[in-house]
Amino acid sequence: MGKFSGAVYEQFGQSRSAAGSRSIMSMMLEDGEQIGRFKVRGHMQELGLISKQPGSHTYKKQQWSCQTFRRPCVMPLMLTELHDPANPGLLRVLAHSILSAMETFHEVNQELGL
Incomplete structure (x- = not known):
């Protein structure tokens, strides 16, 4: 045991086991x-x-975005092509279906550890 061991032990105890070598050095x-x-x-x-x-x-649960799949997001392009001004509700149904499929895909990958 060295000359300063007792002092190091005392400072460590005063810090409630949180101080590292730099903190203890500063205190001493x-x-x-x-x-x-x-x-x-x-x-x-x-x-x-x-x-x-x-x-x-602890980070928040990841929200869906184009970056989730690490490739260019094709959903806006698909929705633009599928848009029918005569039937505006169709676009909402298609968007919901696509997002549901993406969520299911992600959940399956998580279960498989991919």
Whole structure:
């Protein structure tokens, strides 16, 4: 055990196991102790101290877009070609059918792990 091991252990405990070598080094410098980050890191390894950091950010569920399939989106072109001014409700039904098919395709791929 080195000269600063006790101080490193104490600072780590005060941080509730969140401080890493840089934070502990800064805290010790504020207390007037001259120590480098690599020395702190060595003491942490010697004492078995591992910094506990929060987990990664949870992202929202992906919404459907042209980028979902990583290829040019053909749906606007298809809908333009299928548009019938005499029957405007048909376009809405076709768009819903296409989106439903895309969603089913995505769900099947997820189940298969693709």
